[in-house]
Amino acid sequence: MSLTSSTPGDSARSASLAARSLAILPVSARNDALTSIHDALQQNKVQILEANARDMALATQASKDGNLSASLVKRLDLSRPGKYEDMLQGILDVRSLPDPIGQVSLRTLLDDGLELERVSCPIGVLLIIFEARPEVIANIAALAIKSGNAAILKGGKESTQSFSAVSKIISEALEGTAVPNAAIQLVITRDVIDELLQLDRYIDLVIPRGGNELVRYVKEHTRIPVLGHADGLCSVYLHKDADQETSKRVVIDSKCDYPAACNAAETLLVHEDVLQTVVPSVVEALQSKGVSVLCDAKSKEVLSANLPAASAALLQDASETDYDTEFLDLKIAIKTVPSLGQTTSTTVVNGHTNTPTTSPDASLDLAISHINAHSSGHTDCIVTQNKEAAEYFMSAVDSAGVYWNASTRFADGMRYGFGTEVGISTNKIHSRGPVGLEGLTIYKYKIRGNGQAAADYGAGKKAYKHESLAL
Amino acid sequence: MSLTSSTPGDSARSASLAARSLAILPVSARNDALTSIHDALQQNKVQILEANARDMALATQASKDGNLSASLVKRLDLSRPGKYEDMLQGILDVRSLPDPIGQVSLRTLLDDGLELERVSCPIGVLLIIFEARPEVIANIAALAIKSGNAAILKGGKESTQSFSAVSKIISEALEGTAVPNAAIQLVITRDVIDELLQLDRYIDLVIPRGGNELVRYVKEHTRIPVLGHADGLCSVYLHKDADQETSKRVVIDSKCDYPAACNAAETLLVHEDVLQTVVPSVVEALQSKGVSVLCDAKSKEVLSANLPAASAALLQDASETDYDTEFLDLKIAIKTVPSLGQTTSTTVVNGHTNTPTTSPDASLDLAISHINAHSSGHTDCIVTQNKEAAEYFMSAVDSAGVYWNASTRFADGMRYGFGTEVGISTNKIHSRGPVGLEGLTIYKYKIRGNGQAAADYGAGKKAYKHESLAL
Numbered sequence: 007m008s009l010t011s012s013t014p015g016d017s018a019r020s021a022s023l024a025a026r027s028l029a030i031l032p033v034s035a036r037n038d039a040l041t042s043i044h045d046a047l048q049q050n051k052v053q054i055l056e057a058n059a060r061d062m063a064l065a066t067q068a069s070k071d072g073n074l075s076a077s078l079v080k081r082l083d084l085s086r087p088g089k090y091e092d093m094l095q096g097i098l099d100v101r102s103l104p105d106p107i108g109q110v111s112l113r114t115l116l117d118d119g120l121e122l123e124r125v126s127c128p129i130g131v132l133l134i135i136f137e138a139r140p141e142v143i144a145n146i147a148a149l150a151i152k153s154g155n156a157a158i159l160k161g162g163k164e165s166t167q168s169f170s171a172v173s174k175i176i177s178e179a180l181e182g183t184a185v186p187n188a189a190i191q192l193v194i195t196r197d198v199i200d201e202l203l204q205l206d207r208y209i210d211l212v213i214p215r216g217g218n219e220l221v222r223y224v225k226e227h228t229r230i231p232v233l234g235h236a237d238g239l240c241s242v243y244l245h246k247d248a249d250q251e252t253s254k255r256v257v258i259d260s261k262c263d264y265p266a267a268c269n270a271a272e273t274l275l276v277h278e279d280v281l282q283t284v285v286p287s288v289v290e291a292l293q294s295k296g297v298s299v300l301c302d303a304k305s306k307e308v309l310s311a312n313l314p315a316a317s318a319a320l321l322q323d324a325s326e327t328d329y330d331t332e333f334l335d336l337k338i339a340i341k342t343v344p345s346l347g348q349t350t351s352t353t354v355v356n357g358h359t360n361t362p363t364t365s366p367d368a369s370l371d372l373a374i375s376h377i378n379a380h381s382s383g384h385t386d387c388i389v390t391q392n393k394e395a396a397e398y399f400m401s402a403v404d405s406a407g408v409y410w411n412a413s414t415r416f417a418d419g420m421r422y423g424f425g426t427e428v429g430i431s432t433n434k435i436h437s438r439g440p441v442g443l444e445g446l447t448i449y450k451y452k453i454r455g456n457g458q459a460a461a462d463y464g465a466g467k468k469a470y471k472h473e474s475l476a477l
Numbered sequence: 478m479s480l481t482s483s484t485p486g487d488s489a490r491s492a493s494l495a496a497r498s499l500a501i502l503p504v505s506a507r508n509d510a511l512t513s514i515h516d517a518l519q520q521n522k523v524q525i526l527e528a529n530a531r532d533m534a535l536a537t538q539a540s541k542d543g544n545l546s547a548s549l550v551k552r553l554d555l556s557r558p559g560k561y562e563d564m565l566q567g568i569l570d571v572r573s574l575p576d577p578i579g580q581v582s583l584r585t586l587l588d589d590g591l592e593l594e595r596v597s598c599p600i601g602v603l604l605i606i607f608e609a610r611p612e613v614i615a616n617i618a619a620l621a622i623k624s625g626n627a628a629i630l631k632g633g634k635e636s637t638q639s640f641s642a643v644s645k646i647i648s649e650a651l652e653g654t655a656v657p658n659a660a661i662q663l664v665i666t667r668d669v670i671d672e673l674l675q676l677d678r679y680i681d682l683v684i685p686r687g688g689n690e691l692v693r694y695v696k697e698h699t700r701i702p703v704l705g706h707a708d709g710l711c712s713v714y715l716h717k718d719a720d721q722e723t724s725k726r727v728v729i730d731s732k733c734d735y736p737a738a739c740n741a742a743e744t745l746l747v748h749e750d751v752l753q754t755v756v757p758s759v760v761e762a763l764q765s766k767g768v769s770v771l772c773d774a775k776s777k778e779v780l781s782a783n784l785p786a787a788s789a790a791l792l793q794d795a796s797e798t799d800y801d802t803e804f805l806d807l808k809i810a811i812k813t814v815p816s817l818g819q820t821t822s823t824t825v826v827n828g829h830t831n832t833p834t835t836s837p838d839a840s841l842d843l844a845i846s847h848i849n850a851h852s853s854g855h856t857d858c859i860v861t862q863n864k865e866a867a868e869y870f871m872s873a874v875d876s877a878g879v880y881w882n883a884s885t886r887f888a889d890g891m892r893y894g895f896g897t898e899v900g901i902s903t904n905k906i907h908s909r910g911p912v913g914l915e916g917l918t919i920y921k922y923k924i925r926g927n928g929q930a931a932a933d934y935g936a937g938k939k940a941y942k943h944e945s946l947a948l
Contacts, residue, residue, distance in 0.1 A: 026849060030835075030872050088936075114894050120883060122893055129905050130875070210905040231702065231906050252928035259930030364501075378497060389928075400923045401501050404601065412591060412926030421931065422593055422922070423585050423943035434600050434681040435702050436907040439922045451893070451910045452871045455883030457723035457860075459730030460892065465559075472894035 014201040017158055017191050018208035021131045024188035025156035029128045033105035035184040039151050040101040046179035047144060047172070048094055057171035058084040058140060065164050074164065077266065082138045082165055093141040099425045100148040106443040107154045113475035117468065120455045121475070126447045128154035130210035133202055134428070135160045135224065137216035140168035145426055147176055147190050153446035156189040158209070160199060162216075170194060203228035211446075213428050218332070233441060235432040237382035238268025239332045240414040243275040243373045243399070244284060245390035246345065252411050253284050253389050254291050259413035260387065262295045266334045268430060269385050269407075269417040273329055274338050275373050278345040281308040285340075290317055297336045300324035304342040329380050343373045365402075366394045374402045381405055383432045385417040385439075406432055406439035485672040488629055488662050489679035492602045495659035496627035500599045504576040506655040510622050511572040517650035518615060518643070519565055528642035529555040529611060536635050545635065548737065553609045553636055564612040570896045571619040577914040578625045584946035588939065591926045592946070597918045599625035601681035604673055605899070606631045606695065608687035611639035616897055618647055618661050624917035627660040629680070631670060633687075641665060674699035682917075684899050689803070704912060706903040708853035709739025710803045711885040714746040714844045714870070715755060716861035717816065723882050724755050724860050725762050730884035731858065733766045737805045739901060740856050740878075740888040744800055745809050746844050749816040752779040756811075761788055768807045771795035775813040800851050814844045836873075837865045845873045852876055854903045856888040856910075877903055877910035 012020075028036075047054070065082050068074035084090055112124035132155050136142050143159055150157035161169040173192040180187060193202070203212065203224065212232045214224040221236040242260050244253050260271035276285050281304070289299050289309060300322045301309060310318040328339040346368035365371045377386050385407030388399040396410040407417045417440060419427025424442030431437050437445035462468050483491075499507075518525070536553050539545035555561055583595035603626050607613050614630055621628035632640040644663040651658060664673070674683065674695065683703045685695040692707040713731050715724050731742035747756050752775070760770050760780060771793045772780060781789040799810040817839035836842045848857050856878030859870040867881040878888045888911060890898025895913030902908050908916035933939050 026873065026875065029875070030869075116887070116892065116894070120887075127875075225700065229696065231904075233906075249928070255928045255930050259932050263930070263932045396925070398501075400921075402497065404497065404500070404598075405921065407922045407924065409924040410926065412924045412929050413931050415931035416587070416591075416924055416926075416929070417922075418931075421587065421934070421941065423587070423941065433702075434919055435704075436919075438919050448905055448907075448909050450871075450876065451878045451888075453878065453880040453883045453887055454867070455881065455887075457720070457726045458883050458887070459726050459734070460884050460886035460889075461730050461734045463892070470892065470894065 014193065014198045014205060017193060018131065018202065018205040020188040021156040021158050021191055022208040024186040025128065025130050027186050028151070028156055028189045029107075029130075029154045031154065031184055033107070036151050036154065037101050039180060039183040039185040040097055040148055042179040042183050043144070043147065043176050044094055044097040044101075046175045047097070050175045051090060054168065054171045054175065055085050055090070057167040058082070060167045061140075061165050068164075078138050078164065082140065082168070084140055084168060089141060093144050096141075096145045096426050097148045100145075100152050100443070103152065103425045103443055106152070106447050110477050111449065113477055115471050115473040115475055116453070117458065117463075117471050120458050121453065123452045123454075124449050125452060126449050129446060129448050130155060131208055132157045132446070133160070133209045133212045133230070134158070135199060135212065135214045135216065135220065137162040137220065138164050140165045140172060142215060143169055143172050143192070144176070146428065149426065149428055149443060149446065150190060151185055153443050155446055156191075158191050158193060158202065160193045160202065166194060199224075200227060203230065206230045215429055231436070233431050233433060233437060233445070234429045235268060235382065235384055237332050237432070238270070238384045238430075239273070239330070239380065239382040240269060240271045240385045240387075240417075241273040241275055241377050241381050242271045242387045242389065242414065243343070243377070244277060244280050244288075245373075245388055245392065245395055246277040246279040246367075246369065247391045248277070248280055248284050248389040249391055250284050250287065253280075254288050256387060256389050256411060256413050257288050258291050258295065259415055261292060261297055261338050262336070263413070263415045265336050267415070269414050270334070271387075271414050272331065272333050272338065273380065274340045275343055275376060276305060276340060277343050277369055277373070278304070281305060281342065282312050285309060286312045289313065289321075292338060293317055293320055295336070297338055298322060300328050300337065300339040302341050305340045329376075332382070341376065343369050343376070345369055346372070366392070366398055370395055370399065374399060377403050377405070383434075384430065385409065385414045387412065387414050406430070485664065485669045485676060488664060489602065489673065489676040491659040492627040492629050492662055493679040495657040496599065496601050498657050499622070499627055499660045500578075500625045502625065502655055504578070507576075507622050507625065508572050510651060510654040510656040511568055511619055513650040513654050514615070514618065514647050515565055515568040515572075517646045518568070521646045522561060525639065525642045525646065526556050526561070528638040529553075531638045532611075532636050539635075549609050549635065553611065553639070555611050555639060560612060564615050567612075567616045567897055568619045571616075571623050571914070574623065574896045574914055577623070577918050581948050582920065584948055586942050586944040586946055587924070588929065588934075588942050591929050592924065594923045594925075595920050596923060597920045600917060600919050601626060602679055603628045603917070604631070604680045604683045604701070605629070606670060606683070606685045606687070606691065608633040608691065609635050611636045611643060613686060614640055614643050614663070615647070617899065620897065620899055620914060620917065621661060622656055624914050626917055627662075629662050629664060629673065631664045631673065637665060670695075671698060674701065677701045686900055702907070704902050704904060704908060704916070705900050706739060706853065706855055708803050708903070709741070709855045709901070710744070710801070710851065710853040711740060711742045711856045711858075711888075712744040712746055712848050712852050713742045713858045713860065713885065714814070714848070715748060715751050715759075716841065716844075716859055716863065716866055717748040717750040717838075718862045719748070719751055719755050719860040720862055721755050721758065724751075725759050727858060727860050727882060727884050728759050729762050729766065730886055732763060732768055732809050733807070734884070734886045736807050738886070740885050741805070742858075742885050743802065743804050743809065744851065745811045746814055746847060747776060747811060748814050748840055748844075749775070752776060752813060753783050756780060757783045760784065760792075763809060764788055764791055766807070768809055769793060771799050771808065771810040773812050776811045800847075803853070812847065814840050814847070816840055817843070837863070837869055841866055841870065845870060848874050848876070854905075855901065856880065856885045858883065858885050877901070
């Protein structure tokens with residue numbers, strides 16, 4: 007890793023060259039580099055925490071002066087119990103994952119002596135822009151090296167001292183390895199983001215890790231593909247047969263486990279039939295956790311009549327814009343889905359996934375339409391006892407995560423078993439949902455022949471065999 | 478299909494809604510729609526060819542007046558022998574391909590009763606912009622329907638009559654099927670491309686099929702991901718041990734089979750050692766096919782001394798820019814790779830792909846560097862008898878197609894066995910090389926649980942099982 011003060015163009019160019027060497031390193035060499043980084047960060051903990059303390063002192067003062075949020079100061083703190091060890095463990099976790107590079111996903115015999123093979127390979131150069139959390143630099147460096155990609159890292163100014171210290175250690179650690187120094191670069195010069203975003207000649211993918219504002223800014227200012235999500239507007243829908251306890255557990259966890267996260271629920275859709283039965287105790291549970299509950303007219307009317315007076319008094323009115331708002335706070339907007347009853351159409355079952363392809367229930371269609379119109383395509387959940395309704399919901403809702411009776415908070419690379427993630431994508435191409443090592447790869451097609459010409463094939467000439475070969 | 482004169486915004490919005498219905502249709506319903514389209518186009522051949530003849534009359538006149546290229550007129554002609562039948566067969570070929578939707582690519586037991594599944598699904602709404610070839614509309618409609626995507630088609634003005642006739646027939650054919658009419662729309666109003674390119678809210682992917690100028694324009698004017706290639710600058714490299722006959726066959730086919738295609742070779746790299754032996758007969762063969770051969774100083778000197786005088790007299794000088802030029806014509810630029818001999822480093826073999834990860838030859842590295850700096854990442858080929866050199870080349874060249882002893886002209890969806898293609902991508906994300914049905918899909922993650930909360934997992938609490946399940 008180099009701590010660079012060179013121009014963005016020079017950084018990107020050297021990263022692009024380094025990516026060529028990194029792309030052909032065997033996994034043993036890439037894993038060795040991760041071991042070196044891990045060991046060096048372990049040995050230099052004191053030095054790095056001292057640098058982090060200097061960032062913390064400035065940030066704490068800025069927070070006192072009202073210029074920085076308390077949550078940002080908290081995210082900046084590397085000395086919190088377990089945080090440094092988690093960072094170190096994350097590197098080892100990535101090291102132990104299977105090699106994502108060189109995986110063959112297709113082999114076809116085009117003709118005798120003419121074989122086609124599709125093999126995974128790195129994307130090239132990643133530009134990763136992130137805000138305060140200094141441990142991210144180690145995770146991202148580990149993911150980039152493991153997947154054979156070069157990375158240019160641009161951190162937030164609040165963590166300058168921490169970033170510089172970590173990157174100096176990583177740089178020294180890489181010296182003795184086969185990974186070229188320019189493969190991982192930390193850009194510390196300020197105000198270079200715009201310039202970096204123009205370098206589509208060298209940079210293949212931008213991954214902004216930070217708040218909505220950062221992601222939106224990046225998406226607006228570059229031609230380079232951007233991987234990430236600007237919004238995380240997740241919903242939970244309680245269907246007409248939703249179980250009481252399941253509803254409570256799923257809604258409480260989705261909303262309250264970590265309200266500032268992108269996978270927290272913001273909208274609670276409720277079928278009219280459960281407004282009197284299931285919803286009151288869900289609302290009481292939410293209120294007991296300090297959640298403000300915003301209601302549409304119907305739910306407010308029914309809930310007011312079915313809640314203790316003190317609880318009813320806390321209900322607020324939801325406006326239409328609340329259903330398009332990512333609160334990132336202890337706040338949830340309830341919307342009632344009117345009871346319309348069964349549809350009369352026959353259910354066709356899709357051979358592959360056992361998915362009903364016509365709706366079993368007209369109300370369910372209303373809930374799905376609401377979600378497809380208002381959610382951000384991140385993660386949406388249905389609570390129901392009815393398998394057919396659940397499968398239809400999961401098939402028809404166009405989101406990266408579609409859950410049945412499980413908290414939206416499970417949308418996370420570690421929880422999915424990916425080891426770690428570079429972020430969660432709401433893109434419709436390449437990679438969707440939590441993005442781990444696999445999302446940092448693409449593939450190339452290799453053909454091995456013995457002098458074949460395409461002109462020899464076609465009508466009246468040789469025919470292709472197109473025989474699938476074992477992988 | 479609707480032949481729409483509504484605003485681009487209305488078209489895109491209705492396509493987006495239609496995409497929701499199309500996405501959950503079973504494959505039988507999607508295949509039935511393809512059958513209907515095929516049968517209707519077969520029955521109405523006379524009517525469509527009459528419309529095509531009207532386009533042809535205008536185009537032929539425009540060509541005579543010097544306002545339209547003869548090759549465009551040729552591409553416009555649907556009455557050429559076999560062309561209409563190929564179009565019909567293409568629809569049946571797509572119908573017979575396996576369903577790309579609902580394919581499960583990952584299943585993980587997160588915990589007892591908590592299962593994660595990754596399932597392929599359509600991308601959503603495609604915007605396909607193409608130039609003259611009227612048969613493309615049927616192919617693209619077939620690919621879109623089969624993959625569950627809605628498509629907005631914008632054709633070139635030269636084929637307005639043909640497009641309108643085809644789309645009217647397709648529209649009527651879809652009436653009796655489960656595919657919503659708005660799922661396939663032909664936009665005939667002129668000058669709407671800019672407006673369509675702004676509709677990233679409704680359109681998920683743009684596929685421009687046409688010349689470089691069109692693709693480049695689209696890439697410059699939209700935030701929607703673009704799938705395609707602006708350039709097809711392919712190279713063939715004759716290594717020091719290249720076989721005479723193999724070299725000749727690969728170079729001639731790569732250059733001459735169809736010089737205007739994106740997968741035709743434009744640059745011929747030659748190792749200094751074969752300049753006297755192999756290259757002269759390759760150059761003579763090229764010249765006999767009418768190819769202009771542009772040489773660097775070294776190759777011109779050696780070839781001039783080793784070719785018959787008449788052939789030598791035809792050699793031209795290459796300038797540096799010729800190695801960055803996609804001639805799309807009977808023209809090729811030769812560049813000599815100096816002989817530097819073996820490298821001394823040991824070859825490490827990568828476990829997965831048997832790929833040498835250090836270079837077996839310093840000249841080979843020069844050839845690879847030239848290609849990585851000048852090719853467009855489309856398709857590049859090495860001719861060699863040496864397996865190690867070939868595998869290293871295929872690993873180190875960063876292109877969608879990397880071939881050993883086979884013509885670059887094999888870069889094609891039909892030839893790869895994909896049935897057909899929507900285009901060839903030089904993107905570094907999502908889909909690379911010839912893009913068939915699979916490239917028109919993405920996936921979603923489904924979780925099926927029974928009320929699990931993420932807060933119940935973690936240090937000192939429940940642990941994830943992360944057990945891979947059979948697909």
